[in-house]
Amino acid sequence: MKNTLLILLSIILLSCSKTPTKNTKENFDFDWKFYAGDIENVEKSNFDDSKWRTVNLPHDWSIEGNFSKNNPSFSRGGWLPTGKVAYRKTFTVPSTDKNKRIVIYFDGAYRNSEVYINGKLLGKRPFGYIAFYYDMTEHINFGKENVITVKLDNSKQPGSRWYTGTGIYRHVHLITTNKLYIPVWGNYIVANKIKNSKAEINVETTVKNDFDTNENIDISVSIFNEAGKLITSKKESKAISKNESIKHKSILTVENPTLWDINNPYQYSIRTEIIQNNKIVYTETTKTGIRTLTFNHTEGFKLNGKTVKLKGVCLHHDGGPLGAAVHKRTIERQLEKLREMGCNSVRTAHNPFSEEFLNICDEMGFLVMNEAFDEWERPKQPATTQNGKKQKITVHKYAHLFKKWAAKDLEDFILRDRNHPSVIMWSIGNEIDQMRDETGIAIGKRLVDIVHKFDYRPATNGVHGYWDMKRPNQEAAATSDIYGYNYIKQDRMDWEREQFPNVMAVITEHESAQSFYPRSTYLYGKQKEQWWNKLNYKYDDAYKWVEKRDIRGEAGMEAWRLVKESPFLMGMFIWTGWDYIGETIPFGWPARSSSFAPIDLAGFPKDGYYFYQSQWSNKPMVHIFPHWNLEGMEGKKVSVYSYTNGDEVELFQDGKSLGKQKNNTEKVEYQTWNVVYKPGELKAISYKNGKIIAEKMVKTAGKPSKIKIETRRTKMNANGQDLIYVECTILDKNGNEVPTANNLLKFNVEGAAIISGVANGDNMGLEPFKAKQRTAFNGKCLAIIQSTQKAGNIKLSITSKGLESTTINFKSN
Ligand code: GAL
Numbered sequence: 124m125k126n127t128l129l130i131l132l133s134i135i136l137l138s139c140s141k142t143p144t145k146n147t148k149e150n151f152d153f154d155w156k157f158y159a160g161d162i163e164n165v166e167k168s169n170f171d172d173s174k175w176r177t178v179n180l181p182h183d184w185s186i187e188g189n190f191s192k193n194n195p196s197f198s199r200g201g202w203l204p205t206g207k208v209a210y211r212k213t214f215t216v217p218s219t220d221k222n223k224r225i226v227i228y229f230d231g232a233y234r235n236s237e238v239y240i241n242g243k244l245l246g247k248r249p250f251g252y253i254a255f256y257y258d259m260t261e262h263i264n265f266g267k268e269n270v271i272t273v274k275l276d277n278s279k280q281p282g283s284r285w286y287t288g289t290g291i292y293r294h295v296h297l298i299t300t301n302k303l304y305i306p307v308w309g310n311y312i313v314a315n316k317i318k319n320s321k322a323e324i325n326v327e328t329t330v331k332n333d334f335d336t337n338e339n340i341d342i343s344v345s346i347f348n349e350a351g352k353l354i355t356s357k358k359e360s361k362a363i364s365k366n367e368s369i370k371h372k373s374i375l376t377v378e379n380p381t382l383w384d385i386n387n388p389y390q391y392s393i394r395t396e397i398i399q400n401n402k403i404v405y406t407e408t409t410k411t412g413i414r415t416l417t418f419n420h421t422e423g424f425k426l427n428g429k430t431v432k433l434k435g436v437c438l439h440h441d442g443g444p445l446g447a448a449v450h451k452r453t454i455e456r457q458l459e460k461l462r463e464m465g466c467n468s469v470r471t472a473h474n475p476f477s478e479e480f481l482n483i484c485d486e487m488g489f490l491v492m493n494e495a496f497d498e499w500e501r502p503k504q505p506a507t508t509q510n511g512k513k514q515k516i517t518v519h520k521y522a523h524l525f526k527k528w529a530a531k532d533l534e535d536f537i538l539r540d541r542n543h544p545s546v547i548m549w550s551i552g553n554e555i556d557q558m559r560d561e562t563g564i565a566i567g568k569r570l571v572d573i574v575h576k577f578d579y580r581p582a583t584n585g586v587h588g589y590w591d592m593k594r595p596n597q598e599a600a601a602t603s604d605i606y607g608y609n610y611i612k613q614d615r616m617d618w619e620r621e622q623f624p625n626v627m628a629v630i631t632e633h634e635s636a637q638s639f640y641p642r643s644t645y646l647y648g649k650q651k652e653q654w655w656n657k658l659n660y661k662y663d664d665a666y667k668w669v670e671k672r673d674i675r676g677e678a679g680m681e682a683w684r685l686v687k688e689s690p691f692l693m694g695m696f697i698w699t700g701w702d703y704i705g706e707t708i709p710f711g712w713p714a715r716s717s718s719f720a721p722i723d724l725a726g727f728p729k730d731g732y733y734f735y736q737s738q739w740s741n742k743p744m745v746h747i748f749p750h751w752n753l754e755g756m757e758g759k760k761v762s763v764y765s766y767t768n769g770d771e772v773e774l775f776q777d778g779k780s781l782g783k784q785k786n787n788t789e790k791v792e793y794q795t796w797n798v799v800y801k802p803g804e805l806k807a808i809s810y811k812n813g814k815i816i817a818e819k820m821v822k823t824a825g826k827p828s829k830i831k832i833e834t835r836r837t838k839m840n841a842n843g844q845d846l847i848y849v850e851c852t853i854l855d856k857n858g859n860e861v862p863t864a865n866n867l868l869k870f871n872v873e874g875a876a877i878i879s880g881v882a883n884g885d886n887m888g889l890e891p892f893k894a895k896q897r898t899a900f901n902g903k904c905l906a907i908i909q910s911t912q913k914a915g916n917i918k919l920s921i922t923s924k925g926l927e928s929t930t931i932n933f934k935s936n
Contacts, residue, residue, distance in 0.1 A: 145223060146304070146405055151295040152180040153843065153912075156211045159184055165209045166239035166272040172211045179843060180295055183233075183288040184208050185277075186446025186880075190715050190889045195280035198507055199518060201704035201715045205280050205289050210273040214297070218266030224300050224333055225263050227271060228256040228307060230293035230478055233447060235276040241269055249524050250532050251277070251287060252440070252474040254539050256298075256307050279519045284497065284505045285439055285717075286705035288447025293477050301404045302333035303340060303363075303397050308538040312393055313579060314413040322380040322413045326373045328395050332363040339363075341398040344373040346391050348381070354391070358398075382427050383412025383544045385467050388488035390544065412485065412544025418581055418605060420627045424547070424693035426490070432686065433490060433694020434739040435468035436461060436720075437632055439703035440476055443716075443724040444880035444892035444907060446704070449477040452846040456835065458487050460722060461700050464732050465739025470585075470631065470696040473497035473553040475536045484545035492583065492631070492696065493540055494550035495533050498522045499566055501556045508711035511660020513668075533570060537577040549574045549582045550631065554609060558586040563599030571602050583607040585631030588615055605693070607631035613685050620691070630686055630695035635721055636679030637731030639669040639709060642723045642884050643862050643901035645749035647756055660711065668709035675764060675793060676731055683738060684791040697735075701726070702886065716886045723884030725905040726848065730764075737766035738791060743816035744768060745809035750862035751821040756800040765794045769809035769816045777803040783810075825855035827864040829927040841875060841914040841935040849919060849931065851904045862902045866923045869896045870906045875915035875935045880907040910935040 156175040164170055185196075188204035196205045216225060227238065227245070234251030237244060241264065245257035263269055277289040298307070309329035316323040326344050340363055345356035355375050363369050381389040390410045397405040417425035424431055442453035454477075461469075468490035471480070475495060484491050497503070502522035504515040533551070540546055551570040557563040567584065574582040581604035586595045588611030600606060606623070608616070609632040619628075640646065646654050655661040672678065679697065686695045699717070702724040707714035716724045721731035733746030745767040753761060765772045772794045773783040784794035798805065802823035809817045831852040839845035853864035870878050880892045883900035890897060897904050908919060917933040
């Protein structure tokens with residue numbers, strides 16, 4: 124976590140008068156012992172864990188399990204196992220570190236963590252999404268072995284409205300510092316003031332003296348550009364009493380700064396040093412982006428003075444087949460695909476995300492609505508589908524913790540994340556029931572006060588407009604700086620503007636322009652009946668719910684129309700950017716993941732993806748659907764649709780034009796033709812100003828014959844955590860994609876890697892994610908290759924009965 128913790132400082136810099144200096148932030152992810160189950164005395168130093176299996180973090184135990192209708196996590200948790208688990212790690216602290224301070228840092232552990240060092244309880248942290256740390260110095264055996272035990276309890280189920288994972292699913296660090304130091308999250312950088320081409324950078328640093336003597340120190344703050352060139356620096360002296368903590372403020376100026384922007388996410392590095400007797404005893408480097416954020420009730424949101432519509436998605440924290448385990452590459456790939464869709468912002472629905480996530484948003488230029496809570500004091504009873512019928516079940520989530528923990532969790536969340544340039548606003552809640560009565564006033568105010576105490580960015584709350592359009596209590600609503608509207612429609616929005624013309628507004632959440640049927644699933648006549656029959660809940664609530672949302676997801680289009688045509692709206696966040704595990708509505712068993720998003724759980728785009736591309740991106744494109752393997756539809760009329768950002772589309776069937784249709788790029792539009800189906804080809808050509816800008820073809824494919832492999836990279840880091848996503852598409856002998864193929868693919872890896880997961884995007888696929896084989900779903904399938912800690916060549920072979928086998932080579936170094 125580049126922003127708020129120590130950047131890896133493994134070099135011993137210089138020695139100070141008292142002790143040699145050492146500031147390190149070590150990766151503490153490897154070689155933990157793991158046990159799933161309830162077992163006593165695991166925290167004891169002498170507990171025998173030799174029979175436990177060894178795991179590396181980030182680790183999610185739930186994702187290793189099988190889907191079962193008997194798992195109490197229910198459809199909300201994706202039917203995966205949950206329970207109590209324990210981790211132990213034995214490590215040695217050298218005796219040369221005797222005068223050092225030793226801290227253990229967890230970026231998140233799900234949930235109800237209890238952490239022990241050498242049998243002593245360091246603390247408990249129930250919220251599974253929050254980062255936390257403990258100073259272990261007084262309990263450390265220097266020069267000897269030590270053991271950390273982490274007990275987690277995720278047994279109370281259903282425990283969430285979505286899949287959470289169970290385990291130490293984010294990174295862990297061991298931090299060793301001198302006794303004069305900046306505590307975790309002790310550096311706060313504000314870089315949002317620019318005047319006359321000069322940026323004022325405010326650096327507020329907490330310094331702590333754990334020595335028993337008063338000390339005189341210098342605090343030096345330096346700013347470097349991306350090339351590592353020193354731009355400016357400032358040094359000031361301070362006296363710091365024994366065991367005291369002081370706050371130091373430095374103001375520096377960067378002339379003609381390169382601004383952090385969506386398209387050029389330029390970051391400066393701020394180096395803070397503590398100097399004692401002319402020796403540097405502590406160094407910390409934090410990245411920052413210089414940019415201005417403006418929020419306005421008529422003009423929406425501006426970044427660096429220019430209006431930017433938030434073309435956003437809500438995301439849950441899971442990484443599909445890898446579950447909750449945080450891998451940098453998983454997040455990068457998600458954001459790359461979202462960026463290619465034209466998306467520029469993310470709402471962290473509905474809880475703190477990993478620090479990697481925000482680092483990558485900083486690096487890629489994404490804007491983040493950083494959200495803390497989904498529940499306040501009152502538990503939610505979300506709708507769930509069982510045997511096709513809608514019913515409500517209570518989940519044991521955060522409500523019982525709120526009174527005791529909310530202030531601390533919110534404070535720590537802001538302290539960890541406030542240096543990220545990507546964070547543009549905070550959200551204190553999502554669809555909070557208490558916002559509907561006066562109990563929401565005091566709580567809303569308390570939470571927003573915490574936000575304002577620790578940061579300059581505004582607070583929102585996704586509460587307006589949802590649930591039969593019942594408004595929140597107005598006084599409660601007014602506690603947020605920006606009104607967050609979930610699922611609001613044009614007529615209600617008009618009413619809101621009439622009543623409250625001066626409020627700042629954003630659509631915190633809305634439907635996506637995507638049907639509920641899984642990717643590439645087009646059902647007509649008998650086929651549809653058969654599909655629903657398989658589920659055994661054919662004509663029940665689920666069916667109606669699914670059918671209400673048509674093939675194009677009209678309501679999602681309307682939502683975007685509202686945002687596009689309302690300058691006062693800062694933007695919107697669709698539900699969701701990617702499918703996620705759990706919350707399988709409107710389906711019940713055997714669905715185990717959601718299907719709201721334009722990208723499926725394996726990362727394959729659905730048709731809705733291209734709708735957003737046509738609206739959100741300038742890269743010339745055209746998309747047509749459905750695919751053209753519609754067996755049984757011969758001679759019947761089929762509606763064919765296209766999305767483009769050109770100004771007209773011409774559709775050809777087997778070379779014959781079926782006519783051009785206009786696309787008004789100012790409006791939210793799609794094109795449609797009624798086409799009599801016969802095997803062959805359909806081609807869409809998009810024109811802008813009369814010139815061809817893009818074309819796309821769907822062609823009736825023959826029998827599955829071979830496998831096409833696509834990857835975004837062929838090299839990875841030999842760090843035991845890096846990944847390569849291998850996307851497989853089944854082709855016929857002429858190289859056409861077979862959109863109905865469901866062949867079983869087998870993956871075999873040789874060399875310096877393992878297969879860490881497989882998926883295919885089928886929200887009802889019950890094959891385990893941790894496997895070496897997978898049936899393709901509608902022509903596609905995914906394997907994820909993970910590096911080991913050894914560098915070397917990697918060969919992945921993919922075989923399937925009746926198909927040509929194929930291999931691909933990678934490198935890990
Ligand atoms: C919203 C809620 C989301 C998700 C979604 C499903 O109302 O905020 O978390 O549950 O519904 O449609």
